[in-house]
Amino acid sequence: MSYYDGGYGGGAGYMNDSQGGTQASPSRSAAKNTLRPVTIKQILDAQAPHDDNTFVIDDVEIGNVTFVAQILSVSDQETNSTYKMEDGTGSIEVKLFRDNKNSMVDDGDGDGENESSRESGLQINSYARVLGNIKQFNNKRNITTQSVKPVTDFNEIQCHFLEVTAVHLHFTRGPPESQQARNTGGGGAYQHGGAGSYGEDTAMGGTGAAGAVSGGTMLPPGVSANARKIYAHLKNRHDSSEGMHVAMIAQTTGISMGETYKAVDELLTNGVCFTTMDDEHIACMDF
Amino acid sequence: MSDQTPRVNASYVSNFTGQTVRIAGKVIQIHGGSATIDAQGTVAIHLDAGTHIKTVGNVVEVIGKVNNDQSIKELFSSDFGPNVDLSAIEAVVQATHTYRDIFYDAK
Numbered sequence: 001m002s003y004y005d006g007g008y009g010g011g012a013g014y015m016n017d018s019q020g021g022t023q024a025s026p027s028r029s030a031a032k033n034t035l036r037p038v039t040i041k042q043i044l045d046a047q048a049p050h051d052d053n054t055f056v057i058d059d060v061e062i063g064n065v066t067f068v069a070q071i072l073s074v075s076d077q078e079t080n081s082t083y084k085m086e087d088g089t090g091s092i093e094v095k096l097f098r099d100n101k102n103s104m105v106d107d108g109d110g111d112g113e114n115e116s117s118r119e120s121g122l123q124i125n126s127y128a129r130v131l132g133n134i135k136q137f138n139n140k141r142n143i144t145t146q147s148v149k150p151v152t153d154f155n156e157i158q159c160h161f162l163e164v165t166a167v168h169l170h171f172t173r174g175p176p177e178s179q180q181a182r183n184t185g186g187g188g189a190y191q192h193g194g195a196g197s198y199g200e201d202t203a204m205g206g207t208g209a210a211g212a213v214s215g216g217t218m219l220p221p222g223v224s225a226n227a228r229k230i231y232a233h234l235k236n237r238h239d240s241s242e243g244m245h246v247a248m249i250a251q252t253t254g255i256s257m258g259e260t261y262k263a264v265d266e267l268l269t270n271g272v273c274f275t276t277m278d279d280e281h282i283a284c285m286d287f
Numbered sequence: 288m289s290d291q292t293p294r295v296n297a298s299y300v301s302n303f304t305g306q307t308v309r310i311a312g313k314v315i316q317i318h319g320g321s322a323t324i325d326a327q328g329t330v331a332i333h334l335d336a337g338t339h340i341k342t343v344g345n346v347v348e349v350i351g352k353v354n355n356d357q358s359i360k361e362l363f364s365s366d367f368g369p370n371v372d373l374s375a376i377e378a379v380v381q382a383t384h385t386y387r388d389i390f391y392d393a394k
Contacts, residue, residue: 039390162379
């Protein structure tokens with residue numbers, strides 16, 4: 001699937017770039033141009049690190065989101081229709097703004113409403129696919145959108161939740177092994193993104209290059225994001241053959257001591273790292 | 288009513304007694320006020336007056352409360368028609384419970 005190679009893979013590299021940087025506008029717009037399938041629970045749980053309507057899920061900045069959910073209620077307002085929707089993981093209000101052209105057309109029943117513009121099939125309790133942006137007002141999250149489409153093939157519901165899971169796992173555990181191999185060969189942009197953002201990351205003490213560094217390493221699939229980050233960090237230090245102290249790793253990567261021990265243990269178990277002069281100094285296998 | 292209705296199959300029902308769940312399966316029989324569906328095992332549904340469970344053989348999704356006897360009291364249902372991939376439904380149930388973080392909070 002080209003989906004992962006270019007789309008999500010490349011996207012990951014890009015977005016990690018932006019995490020180190022402060023206000024770099026090009027990388028911000030890069031995140032804006034992404035589309036991620038999510039559950040409503042993920043939207044409600046998303047972190048908002050800057051209080052400026054940027055949201056982060058699985059350490060990755062979110063642009064557009066898409067989800068499939070049931071309509072609980074509809075209320076028509078002057079400029080938008082508000083759909084209360086739920087997908088079994090949570091519920092959220094979705095504001096569908098009418099596009100200007102249609103809102104000029106009155107449906108002729110004298111109430112100034114434009115009922116005919118509503119997509120037929122968007123009835124209460126029916127499933128719909130939403131594509132929109134997360135917004136937060138007064139601590140309440142909602143979705144603004146220009147696209148709410150009825151689901152006509154019920155397999156789309158299952159497809160959506162499996163897609164959500166696949167993307168979640170892609171960002172938290174890296175791509176599946178088969179795709180990792182392909183990325184090493186063909187994904188030039190992916191590799192570049194990874195290497196570039198990594199350097200920046202260390203310098204700025206930023207968070208996770210998790211997705212970006214996973215391609216082309218010896219890491220087996222299923223290794224945690226923290227372990228990947230530490231592995232990449234160790235790998236990047238060509239100066240030292242005596243390894244790095246666990247406390248130092250924790251400090252420079254910004255991962256807590258407990259989590260660092262866990263991640264280091266994972267790397268040792270997987271045989272990609274080894275201990276050097278004592279149990280607390282770790283070095284990376286393929287220097 | 289809780290916002291969250293975890294997707295389950297017949298074997299998960301017993302873990303959710305007293306809670307509201309979503310269960311999808313094929314309708315096996317309808318008998319007056321109750322129905323039986325197959326969701327990796329049979330589950331008895333106590334039908335609501337406004338039920339959409341009307342056609343044997345169709346795949347339905349039921350939102351309902353799990354009774355002590357593992358039957359489900361329907362709150363709402365959707366008829367998905369006959370042409371829905373049951374293995375995909377089962378895959379979603381497995382994903383829901385394996386990667387719970389993104390689907391529901393533990394009670």
